[in-house]
Amino acid sequence: MALLELQGISKNFGAIQALDNVDLRLDPGEVLGLMGDNGAGKSTLVKIMAGNFPPSGGEIRLADEAVHFHKPVEAREKGIEVVYQDLALCDNLTAAANVFLGREIKLRFGPLKILDYKRMYDRAGQLFAELKSETRPRDLVKQMSGGQRQAVAIARTRLRDCKIILMDEPTAAISVRQVAEVLDLIRRLRDQGIAIILISHRMPDVFAVADRVSVLRRGRKVADKTTKESSPEEVTGLITGAIQSA
Amino acid sequence: MTDTTQNAAGAMDERLRQVSIWKKLLNRPELGAVAGTVLVFVFFGLVAANSGMFSSKGIITFLEVSAQLGILAVFASLLMIAGEFDLSVGSMIGFAGVAIAIPAAVWGVPIWLAIIFAFVLAVLVGYVNGLIVVRSGLPSFIVTLAGLFILRGLTIGLTREITGRTQVSGLKQLSEGDPIAWLFAGDWFGFLFANNPTVNGIPASIFWWLALTALATWVLLRTPFGNWIFASGGDKLAARNVGVPVNSVKILLFIGTACAATLFAAIQVLDAGSADTNRGLLKEFEAIIAVVIGGTLLTGGYGSAIGAAFGALIFGTVQMGIFFTGVNTDWFKVFVGVMMLIAVLFNNYVRKKVTEAR
Numbered sequence: 001m002a003l004l005e006l007q008g009i010s011k012n013f014g015a016i017q018a019l020d021n022v023d024l025r026l027d028p029g030e031v032l033g034l035m036g037d038n039g040a041g042k043s044t045l046v047k048i049m050a051g052n053f054p055p056s057g058g059e060i061r062l063a064d065e066a067v068h069f070h071k072p073v074e075a076r077e078k079g080i081e082v083v084y085q086d087l088a089l090c091d092n093l094t095a096a097a098n099v100f101l102g103r104e105i106k107l108r109f110g111p112l113k114i115l116d117y118k119r120m121y122d123r124a125g126q127l128f129a130e131l132k133s134e135t136r137p138r139d140l141v142k143q144m145s146g147g148q149r150q151a152v153a154i155a156r157t158r159l160r161d162c163k164i165i166l167m168d169e170p171t172a173a174i175s176v177r178q179v180a181e182v183l184d185l186i187r188r189l190r191d192q193g194i195a196i197i198l199i200s201h202r203m204p205d206v207f208a209v210a211d212r213v214s215v216l217r218r219g220r221k222v223a224d225k226t227t228k229e230s231s232p233e234e235v236t237g238l239i240t241g242a243i244q245s246a
Numbered sequence: 247m248t249d250t251t252q253n254a255a256g257a258m259d260e261r262l263r264q265v266s267i268w269k270k271l272l273n274r275p276e277l278g279a280v281a282g283t284v285l286v287f288v289f290f291g292l293v294a295a296n297s298g299m300f301s302s303k304g305i306i307t308f309l310e311v312s313a314q315l316g317i318l319a320v321f322a323s324l325l326m327i328a329g330e331f332d333l334s335v336g337s338m339i340g341f342a343g344v345a346i347a348i349p350a351a352v353w354g355v356p357i358w359l360a361i362i363f364a365f366v367l368a369v370l371v372g373y374v375n376g377l378i379v380v381r382s383g384l385p386s387f388i389v390t391l392a393g394l395f396i397l398r399g400l401t402i403g404l405t406r407e408i409t410g411r412t413q414v415s416g417l418k419q420l421s422e423g424d425p426i427a428w429l430f431a432g433d434w435f436g437f438l439f440a441n442n443p444t445v446n447g448i449p450a451s452i453f454w455w456l457a458l459t460a461l462a463t464w465v466l467l468r469t470p471f472g473n474w475i476f477a478s479g480g481d482k483l484a485a486r487n488v489g490v491p492v493n494s495v496k497i498l499l500f501i502g503t504a505c506a507a508t509l510f511a512a513i514q515v516l517d518a519g520s521a522d523t524n525r526g527l528l529k530e531f532e533a534i535i536a537v538v539i540g541g542t543l544l545t546g547g548y549g550s551a552i553g554a555a556f557g558a559l560i561f562g563t564v565q566m567g568i569f570f571t572g573v574n575t576d577w578f579k580v581f582v583g584v585m586m587l588i589a590v591l592f593n594n595y596v597r598k599k600v601t602e603a604r
Contacts, residue, residue, distance in 0.1 A: 052487070073489040088487040092480035092547035093473070101477055102489035104470040114468045156488065 001064055003028045003195050004049070004080075004164055009058035011044050018044040020219045021058070026164065026195050031186060033210030033227070034199045037239050040216040042199045046166050049197075050082040051075035073102075079163035083153045083170055089141045095148075096124035096137035099155045127155040132181055147178035154185060165189060168199045183209050203232045215239055222246070275541030276553030278592045282539060282585070283556050283563075290567040299570035303444045306452075312562025313455035314510055316555050318529060319536035320455075320462045321506035323554035325499040326537050327466070329479035329546030330379060330386040332500060334371070334393030335533060338507035339514070339526025340401045342368060346512060347414035347521035348405065357417070357424040357516070364508050371397070372504030376497030386500075394530065402523045418519030430509070431516030451513045455555065458506075462551035475499070479546025535582060536561050539589040560585070 006024040010017070019041045026032055036042050048055050051069030060067050062078055069075045072082070082088075089098050100120050106113040124137040133151035135144065141152060150170060157165050167186070171179045179202075186196055186209045200206050206213060207227055215223040215238040223230075223238045223246040230246070237243035271277055290299060298304045318335055325332055345364040349355035355363070375393055379386045405412055421427035433447030466472035477485035478492045486492045507526065515521045536557035542549025561582065568578045 071489075072487055076489065082487075084484075084487060088484040090477045090480035090484050090547070093476060097473060097476075101473065101485065104473060106470065113470070115470060115473065 002026060002061070003030075003063060005061040005064075006045075006049070007059045007061065009045070009048060009055045009060070011041075011048060011053075012056045017219055019048075019055070022216070022219075022221045024214060024221070024224075026197060028163075028195055029190055029193045030212065031190050031196045031198060031210045033206035033213040034197055034216065035201075035203075035206060035213060035235060035239060036216035039218075040239075041219045042216055043168060045216070046082065046168050046197070046199055049075070049080060049166055051080075076160075076162075079161075080166065081157035081160075081162040081164070082166045082168070083150075083157060084168050089149055089152055091142040092140065094138050094140055095128070095135050095144070095152045096120045098141055098152050099124045099127065099137075099159070103159060124155065127158050130158070131155060131185060145175075146173040147175055147181075150174055150178065150182060154182070162194065164195045164197070166197045166199070169201065170198070171200060171202055171205050179205065203235065206235075207232055217241060275548060275550040275593075276556060277541065278589055279540045279553045279556035279560065282560050282589070286560050286563050286567070290563065290571070294567055294571045297570040297572070299567060301444075302439060302442055304566075304570065306445060306448065308563050308566035309452050309559075310449045310562075311566055312559045313449070313451040314513060315529070315532055315536055315561055316455040316558035317451065317458055317510055317513075318503070318506050318533040319540070319554040319558045320458050320551050321499070321502045322533040323537045323540060323542050323549055323551050324462055324466070324475060325496075325503050326534075326542050326544065327479045327546055327549040328475045328496055328499050329482065330496055330499070331390060331534065332375065332393075332503040333387065333390040333530045334375060334397055335503050335507040336526040336529035336531075337394045337397035337401065338368065338371060338504050339511045339529055340521075340523050341371070341397045342508035342511035343515045343521035343525045344401055344405045344414060344523060345508075346515050347417055348408055350420050351414050351416050352409060357421045358426045361426065361430070361512050364512065365505060368504040368508040369501050372501030373497060375504070376493075376500030379500070380493040380496050390530075398523075405523050412523040413520055415520035417515060417521070421516050421519075427516050430512040449517075454509065454513070455558070459551055459555040466551055471495070476547060479548075481547075532561060535586045538586060538593070541589075541593055543593060557589075 002025045004026040009019055009022045011019040034042055051072045051074050105116045105119045107116045121137045128135045128151055131151050135148040135151045170182050210227050212226050214221055342364045345367050346360045350357050350360040375390055378389050430450055432450050436447035439445040474490045474495050477490050478495050482492045537554045539560055540553025540557035565578055568575055
């Protein structure tokens with residue numbers, strides 16, 4: 001049984017058809033590489049799965065049950081976490097505040113609830129340590145490197161037990177060493193049984209961690225095969241259109 | 247391996263610099279306003295020492311002026327931190343004033359009920375302002391500028407329609423014996439000034455100012471809602487993506503500024519015993535000036551309610567101080583303008599310091 005299944009998903013923005021009848025399937029504990037050129041519809045597909053906007057047509061099924069997301073929170077409640085391309089971080093807040101934004105740890109005094117900074121700093125520090133990141137919980141995100149920002153965004157997803165993590169270009173803007181760290185992290189998440197959709201431009205990253213790869217071109221899915229049966233050359237051809245489909 | 251772990255914990259990283267206390271202070275948004283307050287008091291302490299400005303009566307006078315502005319400024323600062331303005335608060339003061347006065351003086355409604363009625367209207371106005379801003383995505387500057395004209399026009403139009411004039415008076419007698427009027431216009435702790443015939447007590451507005459500043463600061467720094475205010479002003483898209491109800495936060499804060507204007511109106515109307523359709527003129531800008539002097543960035547995401555309270559204190563002290571020193575009060579506005587410019591330049595400098603990688 002598929003963990004997540006998209007059936008015939010389409011999305012129009014006015015006259016532009018960003019997605020045309022896309023099927024996608026994600027099994028438990030699987031890393032799926034989602035590839036495509038700029039404008040192929042990767043980010044649109046992610047945003048539909050994350051509940052940022054509904055599809056114009058088609059159905060999303062979670063564990064064989066049709067779901068309709070109207071807000072990102074609803075997707076999150078169903079166990080889908082997202083690391084956005086623009087990282088969804090507030091520059092003016094600390095790393096810890098960003099990790100806990102929207103689900104702050106609170107102390108209760110009767111009817112009053114106040115922020116428990118100490119526990120949030122401690123827990124955030126713990127998460128960063130698990131990620132082997134040098135990010136410090138009290139630093140403002142504004143002052144951070146791309147890799148540290150990535151760590152903050154990924155730490156967010158680890159707060160709750162989720163089933164699926166969607167990662168939109170997690171290795172796009174970070175140092176070589178931290179790319180390796182992020183890939184390690186993806187493997188570790190997979191070993192814990194979390195299914196991951198990795199959206200990326202970077203061929204070596206996808207082939208390093210993904211079990212399967214799906215390729216989008218101009219809003220259509222043109223290929224879906226295991227990485228063992230494919231090759232970077234073939235996928236490049238599929239992305240550019242040199243190979244029509246596979 | 248141990249190396250990375252220690253780095254991750256942040257304890258042993260040799261690249262970390264000690265951040266000086268001065269730098270840390272500079273990171274506090276209210277620093278400029280506190281320093282400005284000290285300067286203003288030193289200045290008037292020297293210039294107006296013998297003018298009666300620092301007698302009990304004088305102190306209460308400038309504190310009362312500061313307090314009334316401060317009530318507006320504290321709520322304006324919350325809204326500005328969330329990335330929005332409310333230019334309609336001045337007109338809302340006039341509107342709320344007649345919304346209290348007309349039912350009470352013309353229709354014979356008890357004062358307490360009239361005040362509740364005015365607050366209900368304020369919630370409505372704030373809700374509509376907020377809803378239009380978050381739904382249309384238009385700058386709140388434009389939406390509330392429209393509100394400024396609409397509310398002022400409604401105030402003048404309706405008051406003249408109903409009473410034939412632009413002032414409603416006679417509320418002094420009506421508020422006597424009212425169960426809640428003392429909350430707004432009373433002088434408290436009068437017994438402290440038993441020996442001083444010029445002072446009846448400490449005006450209620452001063453307590454409102456202090457209590458609301460404390461409340462706003464607590465909300466900003468200690469509650470999830472405060473976190474959401476900063477997040478909404480910092481990056482509303484990011485905040486929304488992670489589940490912060492950005493629209494609700496902003497609408498609530500617009501309701502807050504409208505209610506602050508209504509509190510201001512209730513205090514003034516009950517204090518003066520009359521409402522005037524021109525009340526609150528330019529208060530929206532005075533509130534913004536106080537907020538900006540208080541270190542809040544116009545772009546949102548950074549600021550402080552305590553700073554806004556100090557900004558209002560500077561504003562009120564200078565306004566009354568110039569009066570006490572006998573300088574022509576025409577010069578007051580020049581002073582305010584220059585002060586605001588200095589505050590903005592200072593904040594700009596601070597922002598660069600805060601933003602640059604340390």
